Amino acid sequence: MSKGVSIREKLDVFHARQHVRGLAGQLGFGHIAREELAIVASELATNILKYAGVGELEFRTVEDPVRGAGIVIEARDAGPGIENFSFAVRDGYGGSGPLDPAKLLTRGGIGAGLGAVVRMTDALEYEYEAGNKCVRATRYVRPERRDVT
Ligand SMILES: Nc1ncnc2c1ncn2[C@@H]1O[C@H](COP(=O)(O)OP(=O)(O)OP(=O)(O)O)[C@@H](O)[C@H]1O
Ligand SMILES: [Mg+2]
Secondary structure (H helix, E strand, O other), X not given: OEEEEEEOOHHHHHHHHHHHHHHHHHHOOOHHXXXXXHHHHHHHHHHHHHHOOOEXXXXXXXXEOOXXXXXXXXXXXXXXXXXXXXXXXXOOEEOOEEOOHHHOOOOOOOOOHHHHHHHOOOEEEXXXXXXXXXXXXXXXXXOOOOOOO
């Protein structure tokens, strides 16, 4: 099952948030996880508006043999590629390196959106092929078990 929400204007960010909240509720995500998934959808959709102008968010459910049920959010656009994705996911960084602290408050974003996405999901992947970009975030219903030794 999958659904696409096209992202062209600010109101579409709201539609994406609403959709993921509903889907997460059906899958059994708790209240906090649902709101975090809404933030993830917001950040990915806002990046499309900021850096590509238009694009799409696709939502689908997955059933992983080990991790169980989850949601995959794919953010796709055909704007410029991200030079270095491991830079882009760091707080205070853009796609090509650290942001200039002097410009941080006036540039329209502090470079923390993808960092938040990393913190609120279990996996974040980036693909760029033939001018098409895809940022894919996955979160499972069941939190990852951490062994304490
Ligand atoms: N869809 C996209 N297309 C092109 N570049 C992108 C896209 N999404 C992110 N980037 C690049 O990755 C960088 C980091 O994105 P991130 O969302 O973390 O920060 P930001 O958008 O600059 O600021 P913030 O999200 O805090 O408002 C961006 O500065 C931009 O260079
Ligand atoms: Mg952003």
